[in-house]
Amino acid sequence: MKAIRSIRGMHDILPDTVHVWQELEHQIRRQLEAYGYQEIRLPSVEFTELFARSIGDVTDIVEKEMYTFEDRNGDLLSLRPEGTAGCVRAGIEHGLLHNQVQRLWYLGPMFRHERPQKGRYRQFHQVGIEVFGVPGPDIDAELLAFTARLWRTLGLRNLRLEINTLGTPASRARYRDRLITYFEARQEALDPEALRRLYDNPLRLLDSKHPDTAAVAREAPTLFDDLDAESRAHFDMLLTHLDTLGIAYTHNPRLVRGLDYYTHTVFEWVTDELGAQGTVCAGGRYDGLVEQLGGRATPAIGLAMGLERLVTLLLAQGSASEPVGPDIYLVVPAGAGAGPEAFALAERLRDELPTLRLTLNCGGGSMKAQMKKADRTGARYAVILGVDEIAAGTVVLKPLRDSAAGQLTLAQQDLPALMRARLQRQPGGPDR
Ligand code: ATP
Numbered sequence: 001m002k003a004i005r006s007i008r009g010m011h012d013i014l015p016d017t018v019h020v021w022q023e024l025e026h027q028i029r030r031q032l033e034a035y036g037y038q039e040i041r042l043p044s045v046e047f048t049e050l051f052a053r054s055i056g057d058v059t060d061i062v063e064k065e066m067y068t069f070e071d072r073n074g075d076l077l078s079l080r081p082e083g084t085a086g087c088v089r090a091g092i093e094h095g096l097l098h099n100q101v102q103r104l105w106y107l108g109p110m111f112r113h114e115r116p117q118k119g120r121y122r123q124f125h126q127v128g129i130e131v132f133g134v135p136g137p138d139i140d141a142e143l144l145a146f147t148a149r150l151w152r153t154l155g156l157r158n159l160r161l162e163i164n165t166l167g168t169p170a171s172r173a174r175y176r177d178r179l180i181t182y183f184e185a186r187q188e189a190l191d192p193e194a195l196r197r198l199y200d201n202p203l204r205l206l207d208s209k210h211p212d213t214a215a216v217a218r219e220a221p222t223l224f225d226d227l228d229a230e231s232r233a234h235f236d237m238l239l240t241h242l243d244t245l246g247i248a249y250t251h252n253p254r255l256v257r258g259l260d261y262y263t264h265t266v267f268e269w270v271t272d273e274l275g276a277q278g279t280v281c282a283g284g285r286y287d288g289l290v291e292q293l294g295g296r297a298t299p300a301i302g303l304a305m306g307l308e309r310l311v312t313l314l315l316a317q318g319s320a321s322e323p324v325g326p327d328i329y330l331v332v333p334a335g336a337g338a339g340p341e342a343f344a345l346a347e348r349l350r351d352e353l354p355t356l357r358l359t360l361n362c363g364g365g366s367m368k369a370q371m372k373k374a375d376r377t378g379a380r381y382a383v384i385l386g387v388d389e390i391a392a393g394t395v396v397l398k399p400l401r402d403s404a405a406g407q408l409t410l411a412q413q414d415l416p417a418l419m420r421a422r423l424q425r426q427p428g429g430p431d432r
């Protein structure tokens with residue numbers, strides 16, 4: 001029978017790398033808490049209409065990347081391609097947005113039917129952050145300070161911040177007209193898709209990955225000249241904050257985001273070390289979206305980090321955490337499997353040292369085979385409980401990682417205290 005395989009672009013994350021994910025998620029969570037952000041958990045499936053109304057009909061995501069299906073009730077649903085729409089939907093639905101400040105975050109899989117390649121998958125994971133109710137550039141700066149600190153904490157290097165402003169809807173409308181005029185005059189040089197989008201969504205042409213269109217886009221006028229005073233003041237203040245915070249940035253006047261709803265600030269954290277998929281975090285302000293989805297006008301800003309890309313970068317830069325083996329591998333060479341004495345000892349150790357990592361050898365095996373297994377788990381110590389030890393009420397403690405340290409025999413009741421002392425002195429010990 002032909003084996004069933006995973007779907008193209010949707011990957012298993014195996015135990016040998018999952019610790020990198022866990023450590024990354026742990027650091028992100030810890031820092032989000034430290035900055036006063038609250039987690040929100042959202043469904044993975046929403047009405048298709050939600051994405052069409054927020055992301056926009058004339059975007060890659062809605063036109064060709066969504067997993068859309070009719071469910072058994074005949075409702076048109078989509079797997080979420082991103083989290084902002086669902087977060088805004090939930091905020092409006094539960095009255096979280098009006099007249100209050102919300103700092104929210106979520107983590108989870110997103111789904112886009114893209115061409116799979118390095119750093120681009122059909123199921124991928126994002127941590128998203130959304131802040132509602134703060135109109136000024138102080139919150140924009142806070143988000144950037146947050147991400148800059150996160151890269152430092154994670155030990156990531158060579159990430160650069162590109163930043164731009166898309167202004168208010170009014171300045172954007174003026175710019176739109178100017179762009180259409182510019183591209184219209186160069187129609188023969190555009191690819192068919194760009195031509196089709198020219199009148200619906202000319203800003204998207206700036207983002208085009210088609211070489212011909214990209215070449216024309218490189219010479220296009222920038223929005224900066226169309227900025228009104230308010231937009232310029234917002235942007236200038238943000239740059240002042242970044243200077244104060246010591247966060248380096250490049251103003252890239254051609255940076256536009258893939259999604260339609262952005263206003264004012266847009267930004268990306270980019271690396272050259274991941275090939276073509278170098279953006280690990282992207283975001284911006286979307287002051288119009290809450291109202292567009294039926295809520296009362298609420299200023300908002302958000303970002304999303306691609307966790308696959310961050311994991312790849314951590315591994316590439318040698319900053320990924322090491323896998324953590326057990327503290328103790330309990331070797332029980334007495335009979336066919338772990339006996340009552342072994343369980344009693346294991347459970348007693350777990351009672352006394354609640355964060356102890358202990359693996360009990362189940363399934364029997366010779367002393368030699370069990371010691372081999374112990375070594376393979378990366379355990380720090382083997383604790384041996386054979387027939388002689390059971391009879392004498394002792395155990396043998398054998399360090400596995402420190403060749404200089406010898407093994408010792410001790411009374412079973414002395415083991416918890418000894419382990420507590422030894423593990424506390426090591427990073428990753430039970431009291432970390
Ligand atoms: P791109 O231009 O690379 O397609 P995007 O504008 O579609 O990016 P966003 O929607 O802003 O990306 O998503 C935020 C982040 O999520 C990206 O910067 C990236 O790190 C990650 N991401 C987006 N799409 C994918 C994907 N298909 N596979 C893996 N990560 C992704």
Ligand code: MG
Pocket residue numbers: 060258
């Ligand atoms: Mg995309």
